[in-house]
Amino acid sequence: MATPYEKALSSIDAAHSQDPKIITIKDGSQIPYELHYAQCCSKWLSQRAPSASEPLSLAIRAQHFRRFEIPRSDYPDGKAGYLNWRTFLKKRQAEQTAQVCLDSGYSTEDAARVGALIRKEGLKNDEETQILEDVACLVFLEDQFEEFEKGHDEEKIIGILRKTWGKMSEKGRELALTIAMDGRPKELVEKALSG
Template sequence: MATPYQKALSAIDAAHAADPRVTTTTDGQQVPYELHYARKMTSYLEKVDPNASEVLRLAIRAQHLRRWEVPRDTYPMTRPGYFSWRTALKKRQAELGQQICLDSGLSASDAERIAALIRKENLKADTETQTLEDVACLVFLDDQFEEFEKNYDEEKIISILKKTWVKMSDRAHDLALQIDLSERAKGLVGRALAG
């Protein structure tokens, strides 16, 4: 019989599998994008904290829960609009994740803790929240950065890299420097770290 943790993980992945956007993984599989992203998050969690609690594992897996349903362009394409969009997403994803966890039989306190992690409460002061942030930054650098950087000029990208780096722990910095990036991406990271 499945545990509440296993039920929640399955329900979270079922939600991710509904993402209409598809990506091709390195082994050639076609996968719904958010399911791919969630699996990447889990794989980096194994590197950052292989002994992570079940609560953190579920928060990591649910971090982008049904994100595709609120596209970036539903908010003003400005800096304040971007921050409003991100804040609304964190709140929505936390609520969705919390409800899945409750429906799966997790305790109310565990479900609320998962929601607090997804909202990234007490970043820097809470080690599990910092771990979630580290994992998200590592997945961005490993899986999204090379496509993302094509849309902006170099100065903007270097600024984004600097802001990303500051959010990460020393352990995450070490892992980030091991990511196999293109020569161009390595150069951008090098410039960001030098400045």
């Protein structure tokens, strides 16, 4: 008999598997992007907080729950459009994941906690919310940054890197410094951290 955690995790990954964007990862295999992202998040969580609670583990796994259904292009260009998109997504992802938790046998309290973590409530005051933020930043730096930096000028990238660094805890920063980078990405990170 599957536990509530196993049921919820299975439902979350089933949703991620529906992402139509398929990527090729380092070992040459292909995988839906959001499933890959979720797996990267869980990998970093195991380093950042090896004894993480079930609600935190599920929130980490579901950070982008069904995000592919609401593309960025549905919102206006610019910072305001981006922030509106992100705000809507956080609320939607939190509600949908909390429902998955309820459907999997979790209490209302535990399901609500998962939703609160996905909404990043209490950032800087709530240790688990900070862990979720650290994990998101670590995945960005390790898995997304190299591609992301190609589409922006150096000044903007350095600003984004400094903001990312500012969002992280000391433990998160220690882990970030273990990420292997070469070439331009490494150079940009060094510039951002030296300024």
